[in-house]
Amino acid sequence: MVYHPQEHQLDPLHEPVAVIGSGLAGLITAYTLLQDGFANVEILTRDKSVGGVWSEERVYPGLCINSVHGEYRFSPLPMRVPESHTKTGGRLSGDNIRQYLEEFKERFLKGKIRFETEVLNIRRGDGGRGWSVLVHDKNSASAEKVRVLYYPRIVLCTGGNSNPYFPESLAPEAAKAARFSGPVFHSMDFASRIDDLLSCTAPTGPDAPREVVVVGSGKSAQDAAAFLANEGRPVTVIFRIADAFLASPNPLPDAIRKSRLLSVMAGDKELRSRLERFLHTTWIGGLIVRGFWQTLARYSHHVLGLPRDSPLRCTRSIFWNTRTNDEGVPREGSFYSLVNAGKITIVSPAQVEKYGDDGQSVVLDDGRTVPASAVILATGYKSTWRPIFDDETIEYLGLGRRPPGYEPRKKYHWDYTSLANPPAIPRDAPWVAPVYRALVPAKSMLNRDFAINGATLSTHHAYISELSAHWIAAYFRRDELRLPRSVDEALDLADRDAAWVRRRYPYTQNWTSESNATGICFWSWPQLADNLLEDMGLPARRSGGNWLTWPFKPMDIDHLAHLKEEREAKRRSSTT
Incomplete structure (x- = not known):
């Protein structure tokens, strides 16, 4: 009309x-x-x-x-x-x-x-x-x-x-009430707090590391963690479940990356072509679609060399969710390469519940404590x-x-x-x-x-x-x-x-x-x-x-x- x-x-x-x-x-x-x-x-x-x-x-x-x-x-x-x-x-x-x-x-x-x-x-x-x-x-x-x-x-x-969104128990006000000794801020403010963060987490000696805890698994959490690890800071990233991601050994050609291929395989509320109707309304088409997305996920895990027991393999479904990052080709100094090298510690599945009574840690939902000299909250908006x-x-x-x-x-x-x-x-x-x-x-x-x-x-x-x-x-x-x-x-x-x-x-x-x-x-x-x-x-x-x-x-x-x-x-x- x-x-x-x-x-x-x-x-x-x-x-x-x-x-x-x-x-x-x-x-x-x-x-x-x-x-x-x-x-x-x-x-x-x-x-x-x-x-x-x-x-x-x-x-x-x-x-x-x-x-x-x-x-x-x-x-x-x-x-x-x-x-x-x-x-x-x-x-x-x-x-x-x-x-x-x-x-x-x-x-x-x-x-x-x-x-x-x-x-x-x-x-x-x-x-x-x-x-x-x-x-x-x-x-x-x-x-x-x-x-x-x-x-x-x-x-x-x-x-x-x-x-920025702050979980009530982790907000800066909660950190202050718990007498947490280090800085607490949202990932949105990471750029303006970098110098302060690097200064307050500088190690006091070879046996005295100053841990940074990053809460969240999204792109901002990964970028902040990678930056700090590349600066020589011990980083622990804590999350319930990892974001999905795509990766390939070489840059994808435009015929895949910039075409309609992924959209055709994803489906829409209106199927406007014979190909889309075949893929999303027939028995064999449904198998092709589900197999396509599952293969993409497994292949991406393989490309980045994630061990079989890595918590980064426990991701949200690429097909059913929108929390998917495009990692591209493997890169030195990236989040995934640093995790594989042991320079970033992953604690998952877990959730940070509160700040520790000692003023230098966070407490997880299972009662464990994780040392923290600073906390970055990549907790969404x-x-x-x-x-x-x-x-x-x-x-x-x-x-x-x-x-x-x-x-x-x-x-x-x-x-x-x-x-x-x-x-x-x-x-x-x-x-x-x-x-x-x-x-x-x-x-x-x-x-x-x-x-x-x-x-x-x-x-x-x-x-x-x-x-x-x-x-x-x-x-x-x-x-x-x-x-x-x-x-x-x-x-x-x-x-x-x-x-x-x-x-x-x-x-x-x-x-x-x-x-x-x-x-x-x-x-x-x-x-x-x-x-x-x-x-x-x-x-x-x-x-x-x-x-x-x-x-x-x-x-x-x-x-x-x-x-x-x-x-x-x-x-x-x-x-x-």
Whole structure:
């Protein structure tokens, strides 16, 4: 169905737009809106530099990402090949990304960013139109640094990795109450605490090591542990179960790494090709799919040389979970090589319960104690939305997560053979917020003045963020766009997406926040890309190929380079 909007009283191109957040999604959203003709676009960020998780204040030596060169970039700006490209198998460092995003800002967004401007609250403007944004402007020369800004339209690009989560018994306050003698901080602050950490954990003698305990098994836990081990610090990493990972002896060819192959093998709520229907709805296809993912996991363990009794082999399922890292090729000084060399100690399965009474240890759930001179909590993040919206606005927009036990108005079933014998859905797992396409809250679908970018959990964040930015620009411009025709229809479609996520990734909603993963298309991001293109009335499946080769054709970000011109042509044709 196609939604034909009525004419608005004011031209949206002449009204201000606020983009909240200067990470990957925020930068490409602001750029796209400006290119699309919006004359007054402004980014608000509490940081001193652009990049979000890749900002200068958060990037530290040894930080690397799951992407290789050519993936984590936008179509308007090529990325220079890093000097370490060959050594790392194409893997990008945090500093590579920081430099790229800084260059993008300098090239396209100078003068469009309010740095050190923290958003304290967003609520509906007077008269029920637009948005009042309460900010703390640290750069303001006036005495009143807290003030209200007004924007007719807002794009929320705050992501999900800037509001750290602390288990109550391990929070810095709990450490202080237990008289723990060393520093305790979240992995988000690792970059700013490195010098202090290295100083306070320097050994006092050859027989007096100063242990660092890292709580968690995710990418940030691994990077922090590897950095410290390479600096000669004894490190113990404690977790219940390890994240899954992929690895290969040589860099994967684009026909595997950048194609639709993994998405085809992962399945989606809509099976749009004969191959996908065969793989996910036939008995033999289900065997092929399950065997494919199990083989990937076992092969990755072998490539990294993990001993058979290594706790790093006890991972979450690659198929059923989204906590999967791409380790790439084996590298000297990496987390896995350091564990194999005995320079990082793994304690698993275990959970840290509290700080020890001696002020120099942590206590595990089985009563064991582990020496600790410092503790790094890689314990995840809370929603970035809750601090900036009051309950009334959360309810108005419909951004609240629906509680455990919520039942959608319709029943949705996917009787795929590939989904046989799924893990049980945790009883305490809430439903995600009802956000259509993870871009617009279903309850405010027809208003066309509020959107979200960056809340989709996928393995190709840059591609989806750029494509989503074009979708949002079309939405704000009131272009002809395939949308639900009513709030009820939008809620039903959001319910369907949430029901699919619970079926496909049973554990994910239990550990992600709504701002981190309102939409989850981890391996199946190409299917989402096709949907967004078709929403805008543009050709999908841009990688091409015939009935045999299309799953192996690389999906390149440059396929999106001319979306603006395509949308303009579509707009002209719809008015003639």
